[in-house]
Amino acid sequence: MKLTVENVSKRYGNGVQALRDFSLELGPGVLGLLGPNGAGKSTLMSILATITLPSAGRVLWDDGKTSVDTAAHPNVLRNVLGFLPQDFGVYPNLSALEYLEYLAAIKGIDGKTAKSRIEELLTLVNLQSAKTRKLGGYSGGMRQRVGIAQALLNDPKLLIVDEPTAGLDPEERVRFRNLLSELSHDRIVILSTHIVSDVELTADRIALVAAGQLITCQSPDQLLNSLDGRVWECVVPPDMLAQFKSHHACSGMVRRQDGVHVRVVSDEKPWHNAESEPAVLEDAYLHWVNAPVEVAA
Numbered sequence: 001m002k003l004t005v006e007n008v009s010k011r012y013g014n015g016v017q018a019l020r021d022f023s024l025e026l027g028p029g030v031l032g033l034l035g036p037n038g039a040g041k042s043t044l045m046s047i048l049a050t051i052t053l054p055s056a057g058r059v060l061w062d063d064g065k066t067s068v069d070t071a072a073h074p075n076v077l078r079n080v081l082g083f084l085p086q087d088f089g090v091y092p093n094l095s096a097l098e099y100l101e102y103l104a105a106i107k108g109i110d111g112k113t114a115k116s117r118i119e120e121l122l123t124l125v126n127l128q129s130a131k132t133r134k135l136g137g138y139s140g141g142m143r144q145r146v147g148i149a150q151a152l153l154n155d156p157k158l159l160i161v162d163e164p165t166a167g168l169d170p171e172e173r174v175r176f177r178n179l180l181s182e183l184s185h186d187r188i189v190i191l192s193t194h195i196v197s198d199v200e201l202t203a204d205r206i207a208l209v210a211a212g213q214l215i216t217c218q219s220p221d222q223l224l225n226s227l228d229g230r231v232w233e234c235v236v237p238p239d240m241l242a243q244f245k246s247h248h249a250c251s252g253m254v255r256r257q258d259g260v261h262v263r264v265v266s267d268e269k270p271w272h273n274a275e276s277e278p279a280v281l282e283d284a285y286l287h288w289v290n291a292p293v294e295v296a297a
């Protein structure tokens, strides 16, 4: 089972170049797609979900027997695809059970199969006890879990979730990430986010994306190792801070009595009192993407 993105570019009608010559090969496991707002993540998700056509390049789906171009044969991929889009909406007057039954009918799943599958999924996403309550009264996390359940109705081989933790509280975020991990051993899961902590514990590989381009794709450990000996903490006097920041990529800053404690990614010792620190993923993100780090609430 393999999904290959080959030199994909996307230019929208308004002239915006959302993706540029993007190539990536994916197998089973969780791929975290991480990048700042506007990087092109949703565009890529939408192309992979066969909703948007690329302007150039192609996406190949290989189920182990045959390989197809997904633009030419979208239904081959759609049959094995589960998608939780960023703007996933639910019908507030339906219960989770009614909603899933409705979608199963639309997807052409026969009544008996649907019934047992829905029960299985409600257990998996931990919504059995709330299944007859109206979706309008659900919390954000519960709604996202219904979203995952609908994406799993057809037992997909490729599961795409676009910014699934937006609006979730920290506890719901953790629960949702664990659920994705559980789901990933026999399928390809793609998780798009601009929040570093969403992917650091769940993703087998992280693809860093900025300005429509793939910057790098590595395991979290490889990303951390790439910064070995290049992360520093130094104490800078407040009146020197502006000048210091103009010369260095800072991934964190805390004001204390003795000055401003600044975390810096730098090949060389950046300041006379700088001390080497172990790297965290946010440092790697800053270093590779060169964008301000966004931390989960």
Ligand SMILES: Nc1ncnc2c1ncn2[C@@H]1O[C@H](COP(=O)(O)OP(=O)(O)OP(=O)(O)O)[C@@H](O)[C@H]1O
Pocket (backbone or CB within 6 Å): 012, 013, 014, 016, 017, 018, 035, 036, 037, 038, 039, 040, 041, 042, 043, 044, 194
């Ligand atoms: N349908 C569209 N028509 C025109 N431009 C678009 C369209 N969708 C996205 N864009 C533009 O393409 C670029 C990439 O957007 P995209 O939504 O793919 O990025 P993203 O990484 O998902 O960002 P976010 O995290 O904010 O959702 C942005 O400049 C965006 O304004």
